[in-house]
Amino acid sequence: MASLRGWREGLVSARTTDSARDIPEATVARLPVYLRALTTLVDNGTATCSSEELAAAAGVNSAKLRKDLSYLGSYGTRGVGYDVDYLRYQIAREIGVTQDWPVVIVGIGNLGHALANFSGFRSRGFRVVALLDADPTRRGEVVAGIDVRDFADLDAIVREHGVAIGVIATPATAAQDVADRMVEAGISSILNFAPTVIAVPAGVDVRKVDLSIELQILAYHEQRKQAEATA
Amino acid sequence: MASLRGWREGLVSARTTDSARDIPEATVARLPVYLRALTTLVDNGTATCSSEELAAAAGVNSAKLRKDLSYLGSYGTRGVGYDVDYLRYQIAREIGVTQDWPVVIVGIGNLGHALANFSGFRSRGFRVVALLDADPTRRGEVVAGIDVRDFADLDAIVREHGVAIGVIATPATAAQDVADRMVEAGISSILNFAPTVIAVPAGVDVRKVDLSIELQILAYHEQRKQAEATA
DNA sequence: TAGATTGTTAATCGATTAACAATC
């Protein structure tokens, strides 16, 4: 029922209907934020909310929220607002997290540990099916209840679990090689925590999370604020 | 010399000249990427590079790179390219990482550990001056050579080191409270790893790093790719 | 019906890109 095959069919039929069309990238990036805000509202027992309330919870303005939601369809009621649970389901379906996505994490250093232990994975549509490390001395270690396995097992694991998403948590020097192997194994979406740009063929998506880049952006603005203050 | 006062003066004089003007936000976000690419080139012993080469190393197209650099000034030579080391310094100065920024990290769980141990901090213009945790049982622990201290010491630490940037690595439930206390203590730039939206007064910058949001964005595109493939 | 709130329009704003004149 909740098989890979199951949601693939679901998705195809969704695309046959009117819902899954060209959603702007900026909107796609905000859908998970709305989803989280809606989950919080559900947990608080809120049944209905206005675009104004949801926008406040998500940290955007309400015009943007309504515009974003309009790309998915018409899930609100004029004069009333949105049914929180219904809208949450619709967004989850649009993103594709009504079923779990199997994920592999490569590189079990400090960051890999933190990622493996991150509880938000499970609750938000992802399931870590394997932890891989090139270092043979780590073999047999168990992190967050998951065995650390040989990086060479990647192909077998991807095939066995139908893994489409890989997380790179290795040092920068290893990242390109890991990415190449992931792509060869059939992974087509990569979340890269290594502080380096990786090259992938067309059709493979890469997103990058980079701590020092985020800090540098803050530093730039901080610098200007301080210059302002002393000017 | 390398004191807080020192770089503040440097910055003010930079702003008096023509370099530090209204740089578009999208450009600011890419400057650290260029900086990293230039550092790699310097390490490889490359003295000069063209916009084409640097753009390839940074993963952008060369028109965008040249446009971005044009906001900083004219640091290239037509027909020749850029002096790698000179351009690197100019970008570092523009971002504000020619001097170190003192940083505090609050929340020493798995992620806090990983952040504290992250070597890229030091080499990229940041220095972790304190690790703070609300849990008294963690007091006295030493992580990455830094003592874990009481969250109540925040004010004193901020004052002592002139901390302007804070990192939140707590659970979501604690994040707003931590942010409030940071702002009270005088911190005006926050990097938030907690999976929640935090509210801050105007003048305070917040950037957010959110693992499950990044994964959900990948899932969305992956879902569409798979639907495409089975269509 | 009157009040409330959505979904959409249209104007504005900002970012990207190709092309090329300037110039080393």
Place this chain on the structure above:
DNA sequence: TAGATTGTTAATCGATTAACAATC
């Protein structure tokens, strides 16, 4: 001078926002 490459222009594209007609 001839070839190369920057810095800038102008056109295009995409995102944001305010306003409001539609409608519950």
